[in-house]
Amino acid sequence: MLVGIVLAILLVNRFGRIRLQIFGFIGCATGLVIAALSTTVDGSTQVVLVFVGFMTFNLMTNLGPNSMTYLMAGEVFPTALRGTGAGLAASVAKVGAVLTAFGFPILLDAWGTAFIVLLLAGTSLLGAAITWIFRVDTSSMTLEDVDRMHDPVPQTMAPLEQEPAPVPRR
Secondary structure: OHHHHHHHHHHHHHHOHHHHHHHHHHHHHHHHHHHHHHHHOOHHHHHHHHHHHHHHHHHHHHHOHHHHHHHHHOOOOOHHHHHHHHHHHHHHHHHHHHHHHHHHHHHHHHHOHHHHHHHHHHHHHHHHHHHHHOOOOOOOOOHHHHHHHOOOOOOOOOOOOOOOOOOOOO
């Protein structure tokens, strides 16, 4: 875990928040696919695949989605909403963690290890796609720039001049 966070700190300004998060999600999916492959073999190969798969998953989770979620949530919201937005992002993450903790054993029993792990890999790829579609990269922005980004768009065109209303005759 620590290695992924340290790498995120070292790489975030070089590669950007969005790229690092997408790279992390794709790496998570890769690690999960490697772990899922362990169900097709036995012995020491199975142990190696599980170890490599979950170490890759853990590293990439902390390099990308874990660290970037907290960093980006503190940056993409205007100052007036920053605390609320960061809190909302954190709470949604916690709800997802709780649902996974309670739902995983039930689904594992119903569908089996390989399917569940591949399903999680699919959700990681979905996370990468959603990050790309809704991206707001604040890498080169100050917090004041973020506030201005949320300001209403100023009108650049003068309103059309209207003819004066006719004066009523008496």
